[in-house]
Amino acid sequence: MAETVEIRWHGRGGQGTVTAAKVLADACLSGGRYVQAFPEYGPERAGAPLRAYNRVASKELRMHCPVLEPDVVTVVDATLLDSINIAEGAKDNTAFVINTTKDPKEIRAKLKAGPKQRVVTVDATKIALDCFGRAMPNSPMLGAVCKVTGLISIDHLLDDVRKSFGKKFSQKIIDGNIEATKRGYEEVKEG
Amino acid sequence: MAKVVAVTGNEACANALRQVNPDVCGIYPITPQTDMMQRFASYIADGKVDTESILVESEHSSMSACIGAAAAGGRVVTATSSQGLALMWEMLHIASGDRLPIIMPVVNRALSAPLNIHGDHSDAMGARDTGWIQLWSENGQEAYDNTIQAFRIGEHMEIRLPVMVCLDGFIISHSIERMEYLEDQEVRDFVGPFKNFLPLLDLDKPKSYGPLILTDLYHEYKRAQHEVMTKVKDVVLDVAKDFEKLSGRKYGIFETYRLEDADIAIVILNSAAGTTKDVIDEFRDKGIKAGLLKPRLFRPFPFEEVAEALKHVKAVCVMDRADSFGGYGPLFMEVASALYPLERKPLLLNKVYGLGGRDYLPSHAAQVLTELHDISRSGKVNVLKEYIGVRE
Secondary structure, eight states: OOSEEEEEEEEETTSSHHHHHHHHHHHTTGGGOEEEEEEOOSOOOTTSEEEEEEEEESSOOOOOSOOSSOSEEEESOGGGGGTSOTTTTOOTTOEEEEEOSSOHHHHHHHHTOOTTOEEEEEOHHHHHHHHHSSOOTHHHHHHHHHHHHOSSOHHHHHHHHHHHHHTTSOHHHHHHHHHHHHHHHHTOEEO | OOEEEEEOHHHHHHHHHHHHOOSEEEEOOOTTTHHHHHHHHHHHHTTSSOOEEEEOSSHHHHHHHHHHHHHHTOOEEOOBOHHHHHHTHHHHHHHHHTTOOOEEEEEEOOOSSSOOOSOOSHHHHHTTTSSOEEEEOSSHHHHHHHHHHHHHHHTOTTTOOOEEEEEETTTTTTOEEEEEEOOHHHHHHHHOSOOOSSOTTOTTSOOOSSOOOOTTTHHHHHHHHHHHHHHHHHHHHHHHHHHHHHHSOOOOSEEEESOTTOSEEEEOOTTHHHHHHHHHHHHHHTTOOEEEEEESEEESOOHHHHHHHHTTOSEEEEEESSOOTTSOOHHHHHHHHHHTTOSSOOEEEEEEOOGGGOOOOHHHHHHHHHHHHHHHHHOOOSOSEEEOSOOO
């Protein structure tokens, strides 16, 4: 792992994006690592674009400001590709993880991604609908981010999803999210 | 055994209060503190603490209730932010004037108008002269550690003063970070049982709090408050020493970072200090001797020690996340006062940054350090007080 991995999440209010960033931070605690998870705060409105951030590092994290040059950009809602510049501040080797039905090659062309930039897609909304009947794509996106970054093993992430969702939801919803996280991990397509 | 967790600053402070298990808590919500008292209220409702909650209709009432409970003889806590702290203002003086060791996390937030919920230091700086001890915290770990140490400082039998523990709204209060919790028993042993001093509920010895004192003794009473403040520094250091034995984490009255041989330095409070440290490392890599001083104890302000730590530096920028309109920033005023008695002193300038939650970015720190580097060579300060990160 690089010394610090910085992730920027783009989603819309109500999709569980902030929760995903929190679960990822918690899961990445293992191995003595340092983590941060924080949303960009504004008036909280369902459907409004929002950003959340993660930092994961092998040394103490002192930086307390938004991630400006992300190693990973995660787009939880594909409609944001047309309304904001999700590639802002991206580096030559930034990885984009996009929830979309489209082919990764099509997204690569749309983003005009560079040769060293990875473009990965997953149909997270469909997975969520299949697994627990709600268009809540955060858990499959977590699976996809886990696969792309290799920050933690999928088994470790699933344990953490179980723990985090277990506080709030019924067994059926927890099982659905576990399945969705696993499928998000398995069904990423790169192009 | 320390427990490693990933939690928000609010969660960490609420947990510290749970571990201390105070007698009484005044509760009133205000963003961004709300989540802290909400969590603590859950601990009360779930029987995790023995604390009696007093739900009130305003922060003025909350502090009034705390004053009553503390004078009665209890270990008392509350928490607030921004307008809430402003509304407490007259009662803050009564808590300190009556020498009641109330402990209060303050989640720093801008003041209205215009309405803004985000982090800056206007609230706590406005309470600078209320006679409270103020500890400031860079991150969630420091907020947690300061909250625990605050009890030992404020309740010390030679001090008996209320303590504010300041942490940055949203930037720290709502960000999840890795930190270490102490065991409940360790915290309880460290803080110890509450020691009473002249409790009102000692009915065999009736007494009166806050009586009328006119020209005969008021002056002497206030001088006594000044005197007790001069003792705080040593107690803060003693408590920090014990805390280090327990936790392994070292605290002083301020933190210095690469300051010993620095030519230029930034003085800055709370979360922005962390961002600044990373940029200082970059400047050091370029061969520029940059350093930092981050006050922890702001009231009482350790003037002599700050002067000693900064006296060799060629140029110092004091950065304020609050303003005194028509004056300099509040932190600048203290540092300037600290340096004044020195024969040879650093060139000094003041930057106001980050009001109302405006991001403080590494580029801002770099801009200031570059200017300081130029000043250290030219010996000339062009603009003494300036806003940075401001849209023109």
